[in-house]
Amino acid sequence: MDFExxxxxxxxxxxxxxxxxxxxxxxxxxxxxxxxVPLLLLIGLIFFTLAVFSFIAANWQAIPELVxxxxxxxxxxxxxxxxxxxxxxxxxxxILFRLLGLAMFGASILVTAQTFHFSLSNSVLPWxxxxxxxAHYFQWRHLAYVMIAFIFGIFTLTSFxxxxxxxxxxxxxxxSLAWFYFSKDDAPKILSWMLLFFxxxxxxxxxxxxxxxxxxxxxxxxxxxxxxxxxxxxxxxSPLYLIFGAVMLVVYLALRGETExxxxxxxxxxxxxxxxxxxxxxxxxxxxxxxxxxxxxLGAIGFLxxxxxxxxxxxxxxxxxxAYLIIAQRQSRMLSPGFVYFILVQFVIYVIYxxxxxxxxxxxxxxALLLFALSAVAWWLNRKRxxxxx
Numbered sequence: 383m384d385f386e387x388x389x390x391x392x393x394x395x396x397x398x399x400x401x402x403x404x405x406x407x408x409x410x411x412x413x414x415x416x417x418x419v420p421l422l423l424l425i426g427l428i429f430f431t432l433a434v435f436s437f438i439a440a441n442w443q444a445i446p447e448l449v450x451x452x453x454x455x456x457x458x459x460x461x462x463x464x465x466x467x468x469x470x471x472x473x474x475x476x477i478l479f480r481l482l483g484l485a486m487f488g489a490s491i492l493v494t495a496q497t498f499h500f501s502l503s504n505s506v507l508p509w510x511x512x513x514x515x516x517a518h519y520f521q522w523r524h525l526a527y528v529m530i531a532f533i534f535g536i537f538t539l540t541s542f543x544x545x546x547x548x549x550x551x552x553x554x555x556x557x558s559l560a561w562f563y564f565s566k567d568d569a570p571k572i573l574s575w576m577l578l579f580f581x582x583x584x585x586x587x588x589x590x591x592x593x594x595x596x597x598x599x600x601x602x603x604x605x606x607x608x609x610x611x612x613x614x615x616x617x618x619x620s621p622l623y624l625i626f627g628a629v630m631l632v633v634y635l636a637l638r639g640e641t642e643x644x645x646x647x648x649x650x651x652x653x654x655x656x657x658x659x660x661x662x663x664x665x666x667x668x669x670x671x672x673x674x675x676x677x678x679x680l681g682a683i684g685f686l687x688x689x690x691x692x693x694x695x696x697x698x699x700x701x702x703x704x705a706y707l708i709i710a711q712r713q714s715r716m717l718s719p720g721f722v723y724f725i726l727v728q729f730v731i732y733v734i735y736x737x738x739x740x741x742x743x744x745x746x747x748x749x750a751l752l753l754f755a756l757s758a759v760a761w762w763l764n765r766k767r768x769x770x771x772x
Contacts, residue, residue: 653684
């Protein structure tokens with residue numbers, strides 16, 4: 383009715399004529415109308431469901447073991463059947479019922495394990511929900527399954543610890559790589575990339591060699607994924623490399639400045655290999671993926687960590703932050719990521735070198751003044767560029 387009143391108003395104002403009004407109304411009335419579940423029926427279903435679950439919970443201990451398993455499995459199939467008819471008839475939200483069915487799938491595994499006294503150590507539960515959520519995504523392409531797959535992918539990774547083995551690690555990497563390759567949407571590309579990166583961090587537990595550079599090696603290795611992605615997806619993933627590289631540089635700076643790095647062994651052969659890899663990454667990025675050239679700086683960390691004062695590492699972080707801001711400004715690119723990185727570097731440097739020398743109020747005053755100064759410089763540069771363009 384509101385839509386029809388709007389049409390009448392537009393006709394009276396002379397925006398459209400009566401013939402246009404008639405054609406619009408004829409078209410809209412011919413569209414299939416989405417069926418809505420009556421409110422009272424919906425409330426009744428909610429209370430009925432709560433009553434059923436309350437009855438089951440109250441009598442759970444008295445229910446025979448096999449009946450418990452059958453009950454949970456039956457609930458799973460009931461929710462999937464409801465989701466099927468909900469989608470077919472256009473009533474309600476089928477995604478909600480499928481999520482409930484997926485939850486019952488996980489519950490059925492948990493109840494089965496408890497019933498037959500299976501060990502939950504290195505549980506199959508996160509594996510099962512991870513793979514099931516991926517199957518749901520490829521079947522129905524909904525963001526909710528992407529998020530569930532990512533969350534249980536993280537749970538699956540953590541379940542490997544502290545006794546990670548090559549078989550389960552290799553299976554996880556293969557599944558994540560397949561998810562990355564066959565996904566068409568942005569969110570699964572990003573989250574599967576993150577799972578692959580986090581899986582590289584398990585090298586700390588997977589191999590006996592305690593290198594402090596596994597995150598850098600992982601980031602360098604993930605450049606190969608860009609060859610599997612089309613051009614638009616390469617532009618989507620490029621910020622991930624820069625963000626993770628910037629965070630790593632800041633973390634290494636903080637660790638080198640605040641600790642003795644006694645938990646890991648630095649050695650010259652790996653430092654040389656990392657530097658060579660950094661040069662290779664620089665060449666590859668310059669020729670194919672120029673947006674991520676900045677991560678090649680991480681190749682120098684192998685040498686920079688030998689400086690126990692962390693001055694060299696702080697200088698590299700400071701110069702790279704300033705250089706990124708200047709180049710981004712000249713290329714009219716977004717400056718906010720560079721400012722965040724620059725401020726983060728300043729904060730870490732202050733903590734390392736000035737925390738015990740500055741009064742706390744002076745510390746925050748200097749930070750605020752620096753932030754205002756950078757904002758003023760950015761405003762002046764933008765105004766100058768706009769003036770030159772006009």
